[in-house]
Amino acid sequence: MPGPDGWDxxxxxxxxxxxxxxxxxxxxxxxxIRRRPRTTLGxxxxxxxxxxxxxxxxxxxxxxxEARGEVTPDVLLDSIGAQVxxxxxxxxxxxxxxxxxxxxxxxxxxxxxxxxxVEQGRAWRDVRPRLGRVAATAGVVMVVPxxxxxxxxxxxxxxxxxxxxxxLVLLAGILGVPVGVGLMVWLxxxxxxxxxxxxxxxxxxxxxxxxxxxxxxxxxxxxxxTLLLAxxxxxxxxxxxxxxxxxxxxxxxxxxxxxxxxxVAALAVDTLGRIVSWSVVLPFDxxxxxxxYIDRRMRREGLDLDLRTRGRSAAALAGDDxxxxxxxxxWRPAPPPPPSGAPFTPPPGTTGFPTDPAMRTQPPPRPPHxxxxxxxxxxxxxxxxxxxxxxxxxxxxxxxxxPGAAFGGGGDSAPGAGFAAGAQGWxxxxxxxxx
Numbered sequence: 192m193p194g195p196d197g198w199d200x201x202x203x204x205x206x207x208x209x210x211x212x213x214x215x216x217x218x219x220x221x222x223x224i225r226r227r228p229r230t231t232l233g234x235x236x237x238x239x240x241x242x243x244x245x246x247x248x249x250x251x252x253x254x255x256x257e258a259r260g261e262v263t264p265d266v267l268l269d270s271i272g273a274q275v276x277x278x279x280x281x282x283x284x285x286x287x288x289x290x291x292x293x294x295x296x297x298x299x300x301x302x303x304x305x306x307x308x309v310e311q312g313r314a315w316r317d318v319r320p321r322l323g324r325v326a327a328t329a330g331v332v333m334v335v336p337x338x339x340x341x342x343x344x345x346x347x348x349x350x351x352x353x354x355x356x357x358x359l360v361l362l363a364g365i366l367g368v369p370v371g372v373g374l375m376v377w378l379x380x381x382x383x384x385x386x387x388x389x390x391x392x393x394x395x396x397x398x399x400x401x402x403x404x405x406x407x408x409x410x411x412x413x414x415x416x417t418l419l420l421a422x423x424x425x426x427x428x429x430x431x432x433x434x435x436x437x438x439x440x441x442x443x444x445x446x447x448x449x450x451x452x453x454x455v456a457a458l459a460v461d462t463l464g465r466i467v468s469w470s471v472v473l474p475f476d477x478x479x480x481x482x483x484y485i486d487r488r489m490r491r492e493g494l495d496l497d498l499r500t501r502g503r504s505a506a507a508l509a510g511d512d513x514x515x516x517x518x519x520x521x522w523r524p525a526p527p528p529p530p531s532g533a534p535f536t537p538p539p540g541t542t543g544f545p546t547d548p549a550m551r552t553q554p555p556p557r558p559p560h561x562x563x564x565x566x567x568x569x570x571x572x573x574x575x576x577x578x579x580x581x582x583x584x585x586x587x588x589x590x591x592x593x594p595g596a597a598f599g600g601g602g603d604s605a606p607g608a609g610f611a612a613g614a615q616g617w618x619x620x621x622x623x624x625x626x
């Protein structure tokens with residue numbers, strides 16, 4: 192529906208201009224990729240290539256001494272511990288790439304929400320001033336849950352490494368592993384919305400983490416359910432739909448036990464398959480995180496209602512400058528109201544009220560060429576003539592006068608006697624001016 196000053200905010204975009212359901216957030220992430228494929232897929236290909244190539248190089252050089260000369264499935268299966276470690280490291284790097292991509296997807300989907308154009312390179316220009324903070328915030332969001340996982344499971348790992356009694360190892364694992372996994376999931380979901388806040392609100396690392404906790408308050412289960420459904424879609428798209436064709440090509444072309452140069456080629460095909468699959472699922476997961484942030488802003492702070500109220504002025508502010516700061520200003524949260532009883536402090540730069548605390552007790556300065564203020568006339572006390580009496584207003588009685596004094600009579604005269612006495616001075620009356 193159009194805003195109060197004519198801005199039609201029901202734009203035909205990928206993001207609904209209202210609080211979204213879980214299915215709408217999943218659909219919005221896919222629609223954002225479909226509407227802006229060059230922007231979204233270009234950034235995801237770059238991130239996925241770095242992550243997957245790093246994982247393949249690590250697998251080639253660090254999975255046992257035999258893997259340096261020959262990479263075969265038998266050698267890799269002989270190094271189960273190293274494979275698990277590399278697999279977990281690959282998942283951590285991929286999750287870090289998702290968070291980086293969420294910071295880049297946030298301005299794209301934010302402009303889709305307002306119906307603004309997203310030209311090539313626009314998202315990069317929005318993210319570039321805060322790229323270092325985005326990387327640092329994503330790192331904190333990853334490290335804090337991993338530390339929460341490590342602390343409860345540390346006794347289990349120490350007992351396992353020391354070769355303690357199997358019963359003690361089993362008890363430590365039963366008690367520590369579920370607690371660690373629970374803490375890791377809880378903290379990740381609590382802090383995951385910090386990365387979009389860095390880009391759209393221009394927050395620092397600490398401010399973004401506080402904003403994430405504020406936005407997640409009371410909606411942790413809904414956020415967890417949304418991310419869990421996104422994970423299921425990721426597994427289906429990333430492995431079954433996109434990865435299996437490359438595995439089939441690898442088996443048909445190189446067999447189950449490639450050797451020498453064939454092994455390296457098989458590893459290259461496998462790496463290419465992972466790059467393609469992650470390049471598709473990465474912007475989807477990142478888009479869901481960005482839409483979670485936008486949805487929480489609408490539900491908790493009424494962002495959609497604020498933009499509807501501002502109407503065309505919000506649309507003009509979003510596209511008024513080439514640097515994109517007008518668009519960013521729309522996402523900055525309003526300052527909190529002052530505490531009860533606190534003196535009012537006007538924003539800096541405003542006119543009509545001094546900003547210096549020493550001058551706030553003085554009246555505001557008069558504009559140039561304005562007449563000096565005059566004191567109000569004193570009330571008439573009955574002594575002497577009244578200056579500028581109001582039309583039709585009677586005179587108030589003098590101090591000590593009776594009821595008829597207001598009409599010219601004395602204090603002891605009968606009501607209405609003042610009319611007769613005053614009539615002598617009227618024109619045409621006896622003893623008056625006209626006599």
